[in-house]
Amino acid sequence: MQRLVVGAGYGLKDWLAQRVTGVIMAVFTLIMFAAALGGAMSSREAWQAFMANGLIRFLSFLFIVSLCWHAWVGVRDIWMDYLNSAALRLFLHVMTLLALVGYAGWAIQIIWRL
Amino acid sequence: MSEMTKQRPKHLALNEIRLPLAGFASILHRISGAGLFLMLPLLIWLLQLSLGSTQASAEMFSAVTGNWLVKLILLGLTWAFLHHFCMGIRILLIDIHVGVEKQQAHNSAMTVMVVSLALTAILGLKLLGAY
Numbered sequence: 001m002q003r004l005v006v007g008a009g010y011g012l013k014d015w016l017a018q019r020v021t022g023v024i025m026a027v028f029t030l031i032m033f034a035a036a037l038g039g040a041m042s043s044r045e046a047w048q049a050f051m052a053n054g055l056i057r058f059l060s061f062l063f064i065v066s067l068c069w070h071a072w073v074g075v076r077d078i079w080m081d082y083l084n085s086a087a088l089r090l091f092l093h094v095m096t097l098l099a100l101v102g103y104a105g106w107a108i109q110i111i112w113r114l
Numbered sequence: 115m116s117e118m119t120k121q122r123p124k125h126l127a128l129n130e131i132r133l134p135l136a137g138f139a140s141i142l143h144r145i146s147g148a149g150l151f152l153m154l155p156l157l158i159w160l161l162q163l164s165l166g167s168t169q170a171s172a173e174m175f176s177a178v179t180g181n182w183l184v185k186l187i188l189l190g191l192t193w194a195f196l197h198h199f200c201m202g203i204r205i206l207l208i209d210i211h212v213g214v215e216k217q218q219a220h221n222s223a224m225t226v227m228v229v230s231l232a233l234t235a236i237l238g239l240k241l242l243g244a245y
Binding site for chain 2: 019022023026029044047048051071074075078099103106107110111113114
């Protein structure tokens with residue numbers, strides 16, 4: 001049987017995005033873990049000084065963007081796997097996307113205000 | 115071909131399926147990710163309070179993180195993050211064909227479960243102020 005596959009490729013892009021954003025977050029996690037061992041979280045002052053560092057702010061920004069992108073792909077997959085109603089799926093896709101964009105803006109605003 | 119078509123759709127009795135350990139770890143990957151997503155507002159709020167410059171934000175941070183329910187949620191999220199982190203590394207390794215064999219996949223799933231629970235215990239004791 002001949003099958004016409006249309007639009008193939010977007011799944012690969014999401015799969016790859018999930019890996020790349022995951023690696024970015026994993027590396028950031030290890031950096032934060034090392035920083036914690038080095039005393040960056042020993043007091044409120046130390047924590048704030050650490051997070052105000054230019055490089056850390058840059059990496060925090062990458063982490064936040066990666067997190068929201070990663071969560072979008074993951075949560076969307078959950079809706080796609082378990083919901084049969086196209087209308088409900090569309091609604092929750094939009095809600096998820098709006099929430100994540102809002103979270104990203106909120107979190108970035110917190111670290112960039114420092 | 116037609117016989118195969120007749121058997122569709124296949125209905126799976128979820129309560130009767132005995133998942134292998136790798137399958138169990140995999141569904142926990144999804145559950146932990148969903149939990150982290152749902153609790154994102156709390157985590158961002160705590161980040162905001164921890165980085166706030168006012169005395170009020172410092173007091174609010176102490177009050178919120180001192181609440182036992184919040185502590186319990188944070189303990190759960192600690193496990194969720196660690197499981198998701200370890201499972202993510204396992205997925206990346208399988209992507210590059212490391213540990214694809216059945217026994218290896220079983221062992222790595224067990225490793226993920228044990229390591230994430232052990233790290234949760236270590237960080238959880240810190241969270242609860244044991245040391």
